[in-house]
Amino acid sequence: MFFNENNAYAAQWLRNVWPGATVDERSIIDLRASDVADYRAVHLFAGIGGWEYVLQLAGWPSDSPVWTGSCPCQPFSSAGRIGGVLDERHLWPAFHRLIAECRPPVVFGEQVASRAGRAWLAGVRTDLEALGYAVGAADLCAASVGAPHIRQRLFWVADADECGERRDDRANKGQAEKPPGLRASVRLAHAEVAAPGTSDDVHAGESHIRDGGGLGDANRDGTERSRRAQHLADAASSPWSDAIWLPCLDGKARRTQSGIRPLADGIPGRVGRLRAYGNAIVPQVAAAFVRAYMEARRC
16 A cells, blocks of 8 residues: 655554554655555555545445545635636646556546636546546535535546446447447446445435425325435444534634544644645545445446
8 A cells, every 4th residue: 555645644544544554744746656556555645644534434445456546625615816727726737747657557536626626627627538447426525424514525536447348249249339438438427426324325415305204194204204314324323423512713603523623823733734634535435436336337
């Protein structure tokens, strides 16, 4: 397993959690194909190892090669200067170069879901499909898995194989061939992403609103009560069931997970931890996306 993370605090975190892994602290700009080519799992912009944990949550086969990378969001975040591709932290070109040179079979990534982030993803899709990858993406929020915040993010996957054996069968039968990446891109784009621990009906909440909060015939009313009870049970057993409210200087209160304290002057170690938390993905959301990809990938 290979992690690339140039923040020293996060890099040491990775070494503590995965002592047998290779942790490289260089900038991704300095990485070469020979540095990563021999690893089954390659995590670029690794942070505290969120994507590796995501793969474990999703049940990704331990012997299946995979790359991941959440490029820095600062150039495209509405909370920043939105320097875009002119920002020195726009590192997709370096990521793209390594993908083009090593051709990993599957690549997962994530980016902020701002207007600039969506434009960034459109460019990434173009670059990857030019390499022959099929690309799928979903715009998901942390609240979809019961987290006490929104954290809207774009999750994407690039697939190099696109079920080629079936495509070859069609070609052998004289059927017209679709452009590379198109068929699998459409399939991945329409895969349902269901939050873990919920019922198969991922639109239960939407139907509850559409049907007037459960008003209607007795059967529907009973179904809605059952769904609400299930949602309450899921919330009670979620990792965020012990979330607490923190009063803030702007007069508003915000929820956070128990044990994560706000910044305070003179308390060592807090800044590094909060920076690591702030740059991390919500693993339960990403795991739902990975599982949806795995289901769609069965062709």
